[in-house]
Amino acid sequence: MAAAVGGGRAVPRYLQIAEDIVQQIRTGSLKPGDQVPSEADMAERYGVSGGTVRKAMLEIRASGLVDTRHGKGSYVKARPPVRHRSSDRFRRSLRQGGKAAYLAESEQSGATAKVSVIHIGPIEAPDGIAQRLGVDVGTQVLTRRRLYFRNGTPVETATSYLPWDVVRDIPELFAEFVETLQARPAAKAEATELTLSPGAPVVHLVREAVTEEGRVVEVCDTLMAADQFVFEFRIQATD
Amino acid sequence: MAAAVGGGRAVPRYLQIAEDIVQQIRTGSLKPGDQVPSEADMAERYGVSGGTVRKAMLEIRASGLVDTRHGKGSYVKARPPVRHRSSDRFRRSLRQGGKAAYLAESEQSGATAKVSVIHIGPIEAPDGIAQRLGVDVGTQVLTRRRLYFRNGTPVETATSYLPWDVVRDIPELFAEFVETLQARPAAKAEATELTLSPGAPVVHLVREAVTEEGRVVEVCDTLMAADQFVFEFRIQATD
DNA sequence: TAGTGGTCTAGACCACCGG
DNA sequence: CGGTGGTCTAGACCACTAA
Numbered sequence: 001m002a003a004a005v006g007g008g009r010a011v012p013r014y015l016q017i018a019e020d021i022v023q024q025i026r027t028g029s030l031k032p033g034d035q036v037p038s039e040a041d042m043a044e045r046y047g048v049s050g051g052t053v054r055k056a057m058l059e060i061r062a063s064g065l066v067d068t069r070h071g072k073g074s075y076v077k078a079r080p081p082v083r084h085r086s087s088d089r090f091r092r093s094l095r096q097g098g099k100a101a102y103l104a105e106s107e108q109s110g111a112t113a114k115v116s117v118i119h120i121g122p123i124e125a126p127d128g129i130a131q132r133l134g135v136d137v138g139t140q141v142l143t144r145r146r147l148y149f150r151n152g153t154p155v156e157t158a159t160s161y162l163p164w165d166v167v168r169d170i171p172e173l174f175a176e177f178v179e180t181l182q183a184r185p186a187a188k189a190e191a192t193e194l195t196l197s198p199g200a201p202v203v204h205l206v207r208e209a210v211t212e213e214g215r216v217v218e219v220c221d222t223l224m225a226a227d228q229f230v231f232e233f234r235i236q237a238t239d
Numbered sequence: 240m241a242a243a244v245g246g247g248r249a250v251p252r253y254l255q256i257a258e259d260i261v262q263q264i265r266t267g268s269l270k271p272g273d274q275v276p277s278e279a280d281m282a283e284r285y286g287v288s289g290g291t292v293r294k295a296m297l298e299i300r301a302s303g304l305v306d307t308r309h310g311k312g313s314y315v316k317a318r319p320p321v322r323h324r325s326s327d328r329f330r331r332s333l334r335q336g337g338k339a340a341y342l343a344e345s346e347q348s349g350a351t352a353k354v355s356v357i358h359i360g361p362i363e364a365p366d367g368i369a370q371r372l373g374v375d376v377g378t379q380v381l382t383r384r385r386l387y388f389r390n391g392t393p394v395e396t397a398t399s400y401l402p403w404d405v406v407r408d409i410p411e412l413f414a415e416f417v418e419t420l421q422a423r424p425a426a427k428a429e430a431t432e433l434t435l436s437p438g439a440p441v442v443h444l445v446r447e448a449v450t451e452e453g454r455v456v457e458v459c460d461t462l463m464a465a466d467q468f469v470f471e472f473r474i475q476a477t478d
Numbered sequence: 479t480a481g482t483g484g485t486c487t488a489g490a491c492c493a494c495c496g497g
Numbered sequence: 498c499g500g501t502g503g504t505c506t507a508g509a510c511c512a513c514t515a516a
Contacts, residue, residue, distance in 0.1 A: 012486090013485080048487085049486065051486065052487080055486090069494090070495080071494030
């Protein structure tokens, strides 16, 4: 049948449908864990074709309120929206190993947390990392790759890089941390690892640990599901 | 004609096409300002239908490398990807009015900057803002809404809220700033205001200015195109 | 007016999931 | 196996832009 639409439609049909479903979630008609109507259902109910309903589902996914699994359906997320990631985590007393800090911080907010170490071992420093550590590209460094879970779903990957001499000494005399943070859409592989819808935003955070002598002794590269975190920074005014 | 695909295709056609175009941009075959091939072109060139090429374009837009205008076409962004937004901006010496700070910071990185004031005047404090300022909901506060441009395109909106007694005194004795930062997909209206593709990530940053007495005297609510900013924070280690 | 992107249809086959 | 989402087609009409 011919296109779309009788006359001057302001809001496209697929957005109307998406808005309808999102409202049902926000108002609680659809509760956490509930299955969102299947695409076939919606096509019939709203009297539109599959393509249109599909586009609506893309919008709904972009809202971050549902979880879609191929062959099963879409479900309203249980995830409590976000967790605070405060700069407080840099207090030395909380840094008895990064793992403990995460667990403490996470459970403080009433969620189950888990950390799994994917990989640990020596590697040749990749370009950007070598630069940050102030060593030559290809220098051997120790890496540790971790996956962080919250309430059973992965929310963060972290890869840290340490030069060998630092590993031997383990200074724990960091004077300063420099964090750079950028948000962007997830690449395909990243979306898979964090079980996100493709294109969902992720936050890429790189933390450098700097000693009192000004040497960068650790670089930690982390990727987070954006909807799982609120970042908080306290900054002292200076002259 | 019937579907898709002979046999076991690993990577979907639309992703292959998107990847091809993105590579052409990254390698420089398509230069900043160049027009990306039209959808009709691509459909013919790659031998796929319009729907498929459309999906590819969605992926390409998600990469943030391209700017699409209805009725005109898609063009490779001129935007040098990002601008550093460093916590240095809190140095008092740079805070002779927020506008000056932005212009200085921006032009330092070799871009043209412009700030336009959309609105300035009294308003009843909305819920979240009143809470942060420690006043009752509905209290009159001064708001100032600004749109920030970089190289001619809007990249940031900022709305600041100040209680009236602060406006009178203008303390400039901030002791601390607290920033909370969250990334999420842009809502439709936000995407329009910042000329983003719908669903492109934005960063929502709220900055509170705190006096030495611990009073919050200003709340600034800003929304930024995520692909335009890298945030940098330096944090002193404490015990 | 011609060319572009934006919305929509009515179908098809595939890949995945669960019983 | 039936139901679900994922990919794809070959068209249609609409809305915007620029010459």
